[in-house]
Amino acid sequence: MKLLIFDLDGVIYAGDEVKPFAADTIKTLRNRGFSISFLTNNSTRSRKYYSEKLTSMGIPATPDDVMSSAVAACCRLEEKSPGGARVFIVGEEGLREELAQFTIVDAEDRETADYVVVGYDREFTYRKMADAFDALQAGAELIATNKDATFPVEGGRLLPGGGTIVAALEAAWGRKSFVCGKPNAFGIHRLMEHANATADETMLIGDRAETDILAGRNAGVTTCLVLTGITKFEELDSLPDNCRPHYVIENLGALPPLLDTPA
Ligand SMILES: [Mg+2]
Missing domain, CATH: 3.40.50.1000 (HAD superfamily/HAD-like)
Known part of the structure; x- marks a missing residue:
């Protein structure tokens, strides 16, 4: 893996509360050389807002690290017009x-x-x-x-x-x-281009099977569901095939060891 794309709400934070292990995990993974990006379907705020929010939570980020569905819409219009x-x-x-x-x-x-x-x-x-x-x-x-x-x-x-x-x-x-947003793979493809990463080198980490995991599947990347948000453990068995994650972790603390394990 080279590029790790994290959903925000339910994965990194819930409202104004940072999720357990989120800051330490991002720091550890950056130190290990992974490119880290954030991908949210929320269109109400700007990239600058999200990067400042993340930074205030102990996860230093720049606007370029963040892709929102509003940015994806902008990319779409740039392509078409x-x-x-x-x-x-x-x-x-x-x-x-x-x-x-x-x-x-x-x-x-x-x-x-x-x-x-x-x-x-x-x-x-x-x-x-x-x-x-x-x-x-x-x-x-x-x-x-x-x-x-x-x-x-x-x-x-x-x-x-x-x-x-x-x-x-x-x-x-x-x-x-x-x-433009998830489950469309559009935003993931843009982040992969930006990080110069292939689908084989990219993992999407999200909490909502029918948007995050489906988007990852649509993009052909590896997917990891974290159980700190919307989709619950009990629902895993009844998910349609294209919403099934490759990996399931209880919280972000389990991600660095997972990435140590050969596939
Ligand atoms: Mg989410």
Whole structure:
């Protein structure tokens, strides 16, 4: 292994709480020469925010170490429209920041948009949905940062995720979006290119089988499920084949010894 890609929530931290062994494990693995990257489906914050959060938790990181679904959306637009594009955004500040290189159109000019990019948006309204739908009917393409249906918050409560907003627009439009975040392998491929690593040299470590592990499987990399987040030990037997991890560990403290063991 050369490149290790870590999901954030449920793996490195839960909200503002760093997970046991996370900081020591990352330090140990860096000292052993592994490239470390972080890949999150959350589109509400910028890379700068995540790198500062990680650093404050004792895991020094730069914005370049982090790939979010908002960054993946930016990469997708760069690939498809290298000359620039007009974008109507349904999402929060992090998404706006990462897409700042494009022309962001407001509701008034929605029908001139080339793309509607959708992320989690706590101020989503029927009005916004109707505006985005106008843009789609006028020929814009629908790009989803992720299709996560739910996400957990403190106290074990589940909230509707960005995927619910994407689903509303897909229902109106009658077509499917392009999904940039996990389980699409898109973000993993970009990180592999950046680290000059092949699929054989890359491991994805995540806590959610149907996004993290499926993304890793889609990318053809080795996958490791850590049981400190969403997917529970009891669920392992009932997972579909493409969501089955190669390895399962109880917490990140078990990762350095696992990487010592020949496959
Ligand atoms: Mg997670």
